[in-house]
Every structure is written in C-alpha cells, then in structure tokens.
Amino acid sequence: MAGRLHPRSWYADTALPQPDHPELDGEIRCDVCVVGGGYTGLSTALNLAERGYDVVVLEAEKIGWGASGRNGGQIVTAYNPPMGTMAGWVGKDDARLLWELGEESKTILRDRVARHRIDCDLRWGYVMAALKQRQMTGLREMESEWRNDYGYGEARPLDRAEIRSMVASDAYVGGLFDGGSGQLHPLNYAIGLGSAAAEAGARIFEGSRVLRIETGASPAAHTAAGVVRARYMVLAGNAYLGRLAPELAAKIMPVATYMIATEPLGEKRAAELIPCGHAVADVNFVLNYYRRSPDHRLLFGGGVSYSALDRPDLKRLLRKTMLRYFPQLADTRIDHCWGGNVAITMNRTPHFGRLGDNVFFAHGYSGHGVALTGLAGKLIAEAVGGTAERFDVFARLPHASFPGGAARTPLLVLAMAWFRLRDLL
CATH class of the missing domain: 3.30.9.10 (D-Amino Acid Oxidase, subunit A, domain 2)
Structure with a gap:
C-alpha cells in the first residue's frame, strides 16, 4: 500500500525520496527473517545479504519509522557507563574489546555512508x-x-x-x-541503509506488523496477511518490540x-x-x-x-x-x-543475545544507537555465519530486569525524578 508516512518532524520534512515497499501477503521462506526496519534490522539485513543470505525484513510501519528516523542524530564515543565500571562487570580484557568494538562502530558508519553514498549530512x-x-x-x-x-x-x-x-x-x-564523535540526519541515514540493503538483495516489507513469532528449530514471524519461515530470526524492534518476546520485555524500557x-x-x-x-x-x-x-x-x-x-x-x-x-x-x-x-536498559549498555540457537536480538542502546546499531548488524551477521566470539562479548554484559513488574513504569518515573533533582544540585 503506497502512501505510508513518517510522523511529522523536521527530519521527515527534509527527507530524501523514499520508495514504498509492499506489504507481506502469503507465506514465504528465507534464510533469515529480520523483525524491524530500523538501523539494527537494516544493518543486519545489509550485512547478511552481502554474505549471500536470503533475507526478509518485516517493518510494521515504514523504514526508519521509529527511533532510527526521529533521534537526535548524534554519534557518541564509548558507552553510557564509564569504561572502568564496565571493566568491573566483565573484566579488563572484555572491556578493552568493548572499547575497540565501539570504535569500530564509528568506522562502520563512516565507511558505509561513503561506500553507499548516503546523503545524510555526516x-x-x-x-x-x-x-x-x-x-x-x-x-x-x-x-x-x-x-x-x-x-x-x-x-x-x-x-x-x-x-x-x-x-x-x-x-x-x-x-x-x-x-571522534559527530552528527548526521538520522532519517536520511535510515533511508540510505534501506536502499543499500535492498540493492544487496534483501526483501523488505512495510506495513507488515509482526503479531507473533515462533522460535525453535524453524522460526516463523506471523503478520495479519502472511508468514515468514526462516532458518534464523533477528529481533530488531528495540523500543517497539512490544510483547513479541516476553522474556526480553523486562530487560528494556x-x-x-x-x-x-x-x-x-x-x-x-x-x-x-x-x-x-x-x-x-x-x-x-x-x-x-x-x-x-x-x-x-x-x-x-x-x-x-x-x-x-x-x-x-x-x-x-x-x-x-x-x-x-x-x-x-x-x-x-x-x-x-x-x-x-x-x-x-538498567545498566545503560546495549542488550545483545539469543533465544535458543537461531534467534538473535540486539536492543537497548540507551542513547548510543546511531553508531552501535551498525556494529550490531555486523556482529549478528558474523554470529549467523558461525563466528560468534565478538557478538558474545556484548552478550556477556550483565543485564537485570527492571523492577516492579506491571508497576515498573511508576517506579521508573520516581527514580528518574530523583536523577532530575540530582542534575539540579
């Protein structure tokens, strides 16, 4: 269906021309089904398609519709917690690897914009x-x-x-x-990633909200009008993941x-x-x-x-x-x-991991997603290809659930009020 629109913003008003992709209709099969058409999903699709995988991307709205098309457009070095804090969680060796991967994320972004000629005012x-x-x-x-x-x-x-x-x-x-940090037009970057993924061979479906997923030996993603069955699945919905994977919902807010x-x-x-x-x-x-x-x-x-x-x-x-x-x-x-x-996330670092052996996820970038999403896509593609050591550096970061169950939102509001007060002191 043509005519899907992004929410009104300066980014949407100054966006590059963006193609409409069809809605999923019927059942299809592929190597990898990616749920979510933002930076993480598109970067994953691009990396996997370049490796020769048959990739399908399912986006509920329009490519870049969520945080990828509306964020502050700021590219930031390292992570939210100090590196010393992260070394205390995972040890000095893994902390150094995390630092190096953070720097690699900026190189990926720079090279990708140049190679695919993405006009995003980087x-x-x-x-x-x-x-x-x-x-x-x-x-x-x-x-x-x-x-x-x-x-x-x-x-x-x-x-x-x-x-x-x-x-x-x-x-x-x-x-x-x-x-070493910087800025870009976030929606134009998302549009450019979508075009690059499609040119590499990924099949993109918009207006195709995933209503439920099946995990296990043969993952499947069901929409109102169809289903995608795959060997692997990637959950890349981030803040819009909803209840598709209840075991992940408590780890992100x-x-x-x-x-x-x-x-x-x-x-x-x-x-x-x-x-x-x-x-x-x-x-x-x-x-x-x-x-x-x-x-x-x-x-x-x-x-x-x-x-x-x-x-x-x-x-x-x-x-x-x-x-x-x-x-x-x-x-x-x-x-x-x-x-x-x-x-x-509770510790303000990205949450990477697996559900079983063949369903990967990456989300919870906590304000550092413009660069780290590109890295996530590369590491997920490596893991699908059988080389998961670098992906597992992130997977080893400890992640607690947000407390409170159904009451976690008011509890978080109280906690954030305390932090706002601290900012004023």
Missing part, C-alpha cells in the same frame, strides 16, 4: 558541556581514562573560555571536545524523547549560536542536546518521558529549556516538535 566533532564543576571533574577523568587506558587521542578538555568560543551560551563552566526545531535563523545568526558547528550535549543524567541544521535552524532535544504518556505542552516546555541556554532566541518561532521512543 559531520564529525562533538562537544560535551559541563554545567557544574563536578561534571567538569568527571569529564576530565573520562578523557584521562580514554587516553591512558585505551589510547584515544581525539578528545581534549575545554575551559570556560574555550567552550564559550564554541557555543554562545553562558551556561557552561567547561567541557570536552571529541573529534521504552522512553519517550522529544525535539524541537526553530524557524530558519539565517546563516549568520545560526553560526553565531554554535560557531564551531559541532553537535553539543550537556552531561546531565537527563541531558539536553542540540546542533545546527543545514538550513540554519537550531535542533534542540531535551524533553523526556519515562511514563507511557507524552508530556503536555511539549513545545512550550522544550522552548523554555532551550531559552535557558540561548536566551537570545526569545524572539524565534518553533516550527517543529516531535518525539518517539528509544529503549534503555
């Missing part, structure tokens, strides 16, 4: 901004750990004057510049995040806001992030909902937050406001 350079001295101390410690323990030389601390020269806000006491886009500010005024042109994020637990768009707007993200409900009056609330950093934008109009769900 740019490198990133500023982590400290609002308080304790945050600046943490950034200095992180940079030292990256440099001394992992040989990373792309980052350097910024004092108050240096960050003020890069970002026209008086809010920050300092920061960290990372030349869908979290709604929101963004706004100002009216066009003009090239000069936009450049004055962020003279360096890099993506910027603070280091609060509930963080704010922003960047300039190619058409000279400010794209600003900062609203979060840990309940199942959207916050009321989102545009006004996000604009108020934006003005705390950029009061000079008080006279500007907000043209776009949008949101969507991402998935977090």
Whole structure:
C-alpha cells in the first residue's frame, strides 16, 4: 500500500525520496527473517545479504519509522557507563574489546555512508558541556581514562573560555571536545541503509506488523496477511518490540524523547549560536542536546518521558529549556516538535543475545544507537555465519530486569525524578 508516512518532524520534512515497499501477503521462506526496519534490522539485513543470505525484513510501519528516523542524530564515543565500571562487570580484557568494538562502530558508519553514498549530512566533532564543576571533574577523568587506558587521542578538555568560543551560551563552566564523535540526519541515514540493503538483495516489507513469532528449530514471524519461515530470526524492534518476546520485555524500557526545531535563523545568526558547528550535549543524567541544521535552524532535544504518556505542552516546555541556554532566541518561532521512543536498559549498555540457537536480538542502546546499531548488524551477521566470539562479548554484559513488574513504569518515573533533582544540585 503506497502512501505510508513518517510522523511529522523536521527530519521527515527534509527527507530524501523514499520508495514504498509492499506489504507481506502469503507465506514465504528465507534464510533469515529480520523483525524491524530500523538501523539494527537494516544493518543486519545489509550485512547478511552481502554474505549471500536470503533475507526478509518485516517493518510494521515504514523504514526508519521509529527511533532510527526521529533521534537526535548524534554519534557518541564509548558507552553510557564509564569504561572502568564496565571493566568491573566483565573484566579488563572484555572491556578493552568493548572499547575497540565501539570504535569500530564509528568506522562502520563512516565507511558505509561513503561506500553507499548516503546523503545524510555526516559531520564529525562533538562537544560535551559541563554545567557544574563536578561534571567538569568527571569529564576530565573520562578523557584521562580514554587516553591512558585505551589510547584515544581525539578528545581534549575545554575551559570556560574555550567552550564559550564554541557555543554562545553562558551556561557552561567547561567541557570536552571529541573529534571522534559527530552528527548526521538520522532519517536520511535510515533511508540510505534501506536502499543499500535492498540493492544487496534483501526483501523488505512495510506495513507488515509482526503479531507473533515462533522460535525453535524453524522460526516463523506471523503478520495479519502472511508468514515468514526462516532458518534464523533477528529481533530488531528495540523500543517497539512490544510483547513479541516476553522474556526480553523486562530487560528494556521504552522512553519517550522529544525535539524541537526553530524557524530558519539565517546563516549568520545560526553560526553565531554554535560557531564551531559541532553537535553539543550537556552531561546531565537527563541531558539536553542540540546542533545546527543545514538550513540554519537550531535542533534542540531535551524533553523526556519515562511514563507511557507524552508530556503536555511539549513545545512550550522544550522552548523554555532551550531559552535557558540561548536566551537570545526569545524572539524565534518553533516550527517543529516531535518525539518517539528509544529503549534503555538498567545498566545503560546495549542488550545483545539469543533465544535458543537461531534467534538473535540486539536492543537497548540507551542513547548510543546511531553508531552501535551498525556494529550490531555486523556482529549478528558474523554470529549467523558461525563466528560468534565478538557478538558474545556484548552478550556477556550483565543485564537485570527492571523492577516492579506491571508497576515498573511508576517506579521508573520516581527514580528518574530523583536523577532530575540530582542534575539540579
């Protein structure tokens, strides 16, 4: 069925032309059935198709419809927890492998954009901004750990004057510049991945929501109009996985995040806001992030909902937050406001694993999915091909269930309220 649309956003309004893929109708067979047409599913499909596998992708809506087409577009080094914390969980050797895989994820993204000529405005350079001295101390410690323990030389601390020269806000006491992180147009990247996967031979079906799955020796995915039977299955629904795999549902929590886009500010005024042109994020637990768009707007993200409900009056609330950093934008109009769900885990690291021997999953990127999803697709393809050592490095990360069962959403709301309070102290 033609005419499926993405939710309204600045990304959707500036997206590249995107083909419509058919709905699944009837029963088909393949080597690998991928459930979910976002970054993880498309990267998996591309990698497997390039290896010669017959791959089918089932997407409930449209390619890139979920977090892959609505996120902040920021490419971030490493993981949410400090590397020292991760070494305490898995040991120094696995921590080093995880670091190296995180760096590989950025190389995969860079090479894929170049090789497939994906027009997604990929740019490198990133500023982590400290609002308080304790945050600046943490950034200095992180940079030292990256440099001394992992040989990373792309980052350097910024004092108050240096960050003020890069970002026209008086809010920050300092920061960290990372030349190895960056930004892109997330929906155009998803569209490019979809085209690359299709060109490699993957069969993509849109408007084909998976209603139930069968695992075991012969996995199957059932939609309202058909079924796909495969040798292997990949669950790549992330925050939109729902109850397809109840044993996974408690390990991830869908979290709604929101963004706004100002009216066009003009090239000069936009450049004055962020003279360096890099993506910027603070280091609060509930963080704010922003960047300039190619058409000279400010794209600003900062609203979060840990309940199942959207916050009321989102545009006004996000604009108020934006003005705390950029009061000079008080006279500007907000043209776009949008949101969507991402998935977090209890320990804020991605959750990779298997259900049995032939059903793989990867989700819960906790804000680091723009790069790590590309790595996930590569590692899943390796594992399907019989080489699972690198996939298993992630699978060994410990993951607890969110507490509370049916009450986990209100419990998480209370916990996040505590973290918001801590950000203010």
